Amino acid sequence: MKFTIECEDYRTLRIPNSSSQNVKLGTLFVKIEDLPEGLVDWMEVNPRSPKYTKGGKLSGSVSRSIVKTLQDEPELFSLKNLGIYLLVDEVHSQRVPGDRHSVEIELTEPKCHGIVNGGHTFSAIRQVLDSNSYKGGAFVRLHLYMNVPSDDIVELAEGLNKNLQVDDTSLNDLREKFEPIKEFMKGKKGASSIAYASGDDGDVDILDVLHILSCFDLSSYPAGGKHPNDIFGNKSKILNRYCEDIDIDNGAYSKLIKKMDEFLILSDEIQKRCATITSYYKIKNTSNHNRVGSDPHKKPAVFSNGEIGGYIPQGWLYPMLSAFRANLSMDSWNKGEIRWLMDPNELLEEIINKLVEVITELHKEHKNKPGEVGRKPTAYDMCYSAAFMALAMKGKIELNA
Known part of the structure; x- marks a missing residue:
């Protein structure tokens, strides 16, 4: 050759x-x-x-x-x-x-x-x-x-x-650490799609699942003052935090796992809605298949029903997803529970257009580099504010939280 x-x-x-x-x-x-x-x-x-x-x-x-x-x-x-x-x-x-x-x-x-x-x-x-x-x-x-x-x-x-x-090897050795996730996901849609170690037959990496859970960690990211932009692209930080926390009584991830199916479904739903709105949005500088909604980018939803009609970069997804941290009750969190302040699907309906507006504008500002959007705190702060304001307008905010 x-x-x-x-x-x-x-x-x-x-x-x-x-x-x-x-x-x-x-x-x-x-x-x-x-x-x-x-x-x-x-x-x-x-x-x-x-x-x-x-x-x-x-x-x-x-x-x-x-x-x-x-x-x-x-x-x-x-x-x-x-x-x-x-x-x-x-x-x-x-x-x-x-x-x-x-x-x-x-x-x-x-x-x-x-x-x-x-x-x-x-x-x-x-x-x-x-x-x-x-x-x-x-x-x-x-x-x-x-x-x-x-x-x-x-x-x-x-x-x-x-x-x-x-x-x-490091991931294979951590199999026992993931048992709480495996146990909870048994019988739930998408369970077989999660790959926990090298060689596992699944299209969703366990580290991506942990990233989604981390977007709702009220211990590391309480209220709106600090956001999970610090873990974007840092899988080792996410994994280390999970491993240190999962064995702690009433730790953050023990709480999050109890709702993880809802978090994973919400991730799919955000991608569905975002793809619909941004279908013709250009994400590639090539002449072919350069739009969000180009046919090769469409795929079945993993954890929810239906199809995700386009390619949504993680740099777009995580700021939008972490905005729903504002929809979790801090009072319940402190008691070891997780409770939505409002049905997340209803909140998504209220704010999806604003979330997409924020993300696409920042995408343009960062010269069409979605990784930069996911790394900067601005995207998270603006998305979180959109969720917080919608909840406040409906009187859902916990004033004593």
Whole structure:
């Protein structure tokens, strides 16, 4: 296999203390859409092949996290991802007009060449590109290993892949921590769709479920003074907080789990309504499937009935969802219970247009980067205020809370 990639810069370094003086490492950043699809046939040298659900989607928290970054924050992908490591036969580079580099890469033997690490990254890239949920702007780093002796390939592959093993193992070891969630969700719609560890057959990562629950944590985010923007994109913080809290008597998550089906349904309902309103809203800078409501973005609701008629980025969803924290009784929370001040579906009907207005305006202000919307406190504060005002107008606010 031979392919050529054009890039802004290309560098080559000799790897010190290697068994051969000719072992080198080339490095460059490439647009993800410029990676040849044919690399999928060059993974024999990788000891960790990506796993897929029955629906053909990547399984495992690491893979799902990569997909989310590509969909919601493509401009940060080159910073958050370690890249793809390729064992190659030859590399030839030359300067081209525009002070750029043209890099020709050749792979000749599947047992010695191919993706030695980063197979999950490449598979996530293909999943996003093939599903038309990519809006552009992502670069991935290519690490090109040249002249690596065949005897060293196994050790190289094992060493490079240990990072993913740690992430997967840590989640597998936490299975018991998730038992309260599994127990509560038994028999409820969407229960089988939650993936609790790498290899589980489910399209909804447990860390995304914990994020939804965290949006309603009145212990960490009481009233409207502090919002859960601090956990956006920080899955380790969410997981650590959950693990520390779940064993505490009357802890925040023990309370939240008692209503988690309602929180998950509300998340679906917000996405349904938002997709209806923003159906023609442009979320991608491409010519195809660039609208919220483009056909490839439509999907069945997981926890509620019906269909979510478009792609709603998490950077939009979480500020809108956390606004409903204003609809929880603080008095009941302090007593170890969770009680809505008003039927959440009725409140959603009242405020959805305002929530969408807030989110889409901030989306434009942040140059169509939904991840920036989800990270900034402004979106949460404005959405929360919309919910609070609607509740106040109906006399639902607890004055002594």
